Amino acid sequence: MSIEHRDDTGARFGMWLFLYTEVILFSGLFILYAMALSKFPQQFAEASHKLNIYFGSINTIVLLTSSLTIALAVTAIQRGRIRQTLILCGVTVALALLFLVNKYFEWSEEIGHGIYPGSEHLAEMGPGVTNFFNLYYFTAGLHGLHVFIGATLISIVAVLTAKGKVTSDRYTLLENSALYWHLVDLVWIFLFPLYYLIL
Amino acid sequence: MSEHTHEPVPYRTFILIWVALLILTGITIAVSRVHLGALNIWIALGVASIKSSLVIFVFMHLRQESKLFKIGLLVMLSILAIFIGFTFFDVLYR
Structure with a gap:
């Protein structure tokens, strides 16, 4: 047997460090939001009312549930239950796709109403509303990109699990993908009330 | 391990x-x-x-991780607080 160097804790800590930088990335956008909100409180409330609260709420439930399934997948692999791990990863990816499909319909509706960055309709509503929607599209778009990346990572890990490369003895890849997925959930936990629920 | x-x-x-x-x-x-x-x-x-x-x-699983992970979170949150705090000192008192 060849000697291999392996440091699971180090790998996990590396992932955490990366996630901290992700938080700083998103917090820049949230700070912009906070400054714009303090400048245009009335317009932000008005703009927030144009967002569909049902899409937002359903997507919140979808993401929270997907966070549960990937957390369960980690427990499943630790217990050596490969079939369960694969099913739970599959459900997580399916929920991620459901989130993106919802987002597609939501954005289609908004763009159909003439609300998109740079639109004339938006310009007529003044700088406050424009500011809100520009930030909304950028933050939700960046978050959506993270959903896509997370789903891809989990799909790859599921294939590796099926091939026997990720096992109950060696599952750091699944653990780190799960960590990434939870970060996607964390960002949404703040994004949802700030954009959809302003009165 | x-x-x-x-x-x-x-x-x-x-x-x-x-x-x-x-x-x-x-x-x-x-x-x-x-x-x-x-x-x-x-x-x-x-x-x-x-x-x-x-x-x-x-x-x-942060509950189960060692102190290093928790200190890391605390450092990140402190950086975040400085980031937010200093931005608002500037914006609110212009």
Whole structure:
């Protein structure tokens, strides 16, 4: 047997460090939001009312549930239950796709109403509303990109699990993908009330 | 490396946390429909912070990690506080 160097804790800590930088990335956008909100409180409330609260709420439930399934997948692999791990990863990816499909319909509706960055309709509503929607599209778009990346990572890990490369003895890849997925959930936990629920 | 692997967290724990997260989401939505002025945003942020800690400590296994991971989180949050604080010192007192 060849000697291999392996440091699971180090790998996990590396992932955490990366996630901290992700938080700083998103917090820049949230700070912009906070400054714009303090400048245009009335317009932000008005703009927030144009967002569909049902899409937002359903997507919140979808993401929270997907966070549960990937957390369960980690427990499943630790217990050596490969079939369960694969099913739970599959459900997580399916929920991620459901989130993106919802987002597609939501954005289609908004763009159909003439609300998109740079639109004339938006310009007529003044700088406050424009500011809100520009930030909304950028933050939700960046978050959506993270959903896509997370789903891809989990799909790859599921294939590796099926091939026997990720096992109950060696599952750091699944653990780190799960960590990434939870970060996607964390960002949404703040994004949802700030954009959809302003009165 | 066996000393560094975690005990598996029971399914039950995760499901209970998930239920708590759904209840907190319900609270966020319900409170947001009542006009409370500036308090609305602080309640929304407060509930979101509680939800995040549940995700970070339980779903992300931070509870089981060593001190190093927890100090890391604290350092990140301090940087965040400086980032937010200094930006607002500038913006609010212009």
